[in-house]
Amino acid sequence: MKVSAQGLLWCCAGVLILAGCAATPPKTVEISNSKELRQVESKLTRFLGQSCVNAVDCDVQLSWQAYGQNKTFSATMQAMYPSSLRLAMIDPLGRPLVLLGAYGNRFTLADNNEAIGYTGTMDLDVVKKFLPEFIPTNNLFYWLSGRINRNGMQTVSTRMDAEDKLYWYEVAYPQSSKDKEMRHMLALNEKNQLVRHMVLDKEGNIQFEAQYSEYSKTPKRCSWPGRIEISGDALDADFSLVFTEIFNFKPMERRRFQVKIPPHFEIRKIINES
Numbered sequence: 001m002k003v004s005a006q007g008l009l010w011c012c013a014g015v016l017i018l019a020g021c022a023a024t025p026p027k028t029v030e031i032s033n034s035k036e037l038r039q040v041e042s043k044l045t046r047f048l049g050q051s052c053v054n055a056v057d058c059d060v061q062l063s064w065q066a067y068g069q070n071k072t073f074s075a076t077m078q079a080m081y082p083s084s085l086r087l088a089m090i091d092p093l094g095r096p097l098v099l100l101g102a103y104g105n106r107f108t109l110a111d112n113n114e115a116i117g118y119t120g121t122m123d124l125d126v127v128k129k130f131l132p133e134f135i136p137t138n139n140l141f142y143w144l145s146g147r148i149n150r151n152g153m154q155t156v157s158t159r160m161d162a163e164d165k166l167y168w169y170e171v172a173y174p175q176s177s178k179d180k181e182m183r184h185m186l187a188l189n190e191k192n193q194l195v196r197h198m199v200l201d202k203e204g205n206i207q208f209e210a211q212y213s214e215y216s217k218t219p220k221r222c223s224w225p226g227r228i229e230i231s232g233d234a235l236d237a238d239f240s241l242v243f244t245e246i247f248n249f250k251p252m253e254r255r256r257f258q259v260k261i262p263p264h265f266e267i268r269k270i271i272n273e274s
């Protein structure tokens with residue numbers, strides 16, 4: 001069925017939660033010193049091997065920019081590895097405007113303004129406009145936490161940034177129809193934190209990029225980003241996510257992410273249009 005423009009916007013903004021401005025591929029230089037090369041390669045190994053949190057409960061500020069509009073919303077958010085998400089956008093009085101719950105490949109969204117509930121799956125065409133099909137939905141928590149899915153990952157090259165003190169790694173994953181000819185570029189800073197994660201097409205154009213900053217400590221060895229910006233040619237909008245307050249990193253029960261639509265709401269099932 002066709003969804004209203006407002007409902008569609010709420011759905012897409014909630015499902016992704018991320019953001020940024022257009023960027024260009026970095027200027028990098030080769031590492032000729034074999035000892036330095038081994039040290040930089042070891043840096044990536046240590047980053048991938050860190051013990052990290054698998055859940056977060058927090059307040060956030062979500063902004064999106066598209067079609068000449070710029071909107072910012074306050075929200076509460078809970079997320080848990082690998083792809084569970086609960087997001088409640090609130091008004092200045094603290095009342096929920098929109099409540100989104102996503103678990104696995106399914107999501108439910110309750111629009112309290114319109115008294116409408118939406119249900120659907122993460123492989124819908126409308127979702128792909130904000131979460132491209134070459135970004136697996138079960139990688140959502142990796143993107144939120146500034147981490148990398150190391151399963152099947154192979155390092156293709158290791159380089160240095162020509163201007164900033166960043167260490168760049170081109171990595172590859174087993175090819176599939178969804179990510180054919182896509183390549184990933186990762187940038188680690190001197191503190192061994194991920195600051196950029198780009199997905200480029202075969203022409204070198206950035207189709208999807210997350211930029212991370214303002215890291216803070218967690219109970220585990222790895223840090224948590226305080227700000228995420230996402231942009232790219234594959235997206236219909238740019239987003240930014242600021243973690244305004246983090247309450248804890250404790251795992252939550254599955255039912256936390258299963259939104260119940262009130263009985264008096266109209267329920268609309270979103271499907272792809274043929």
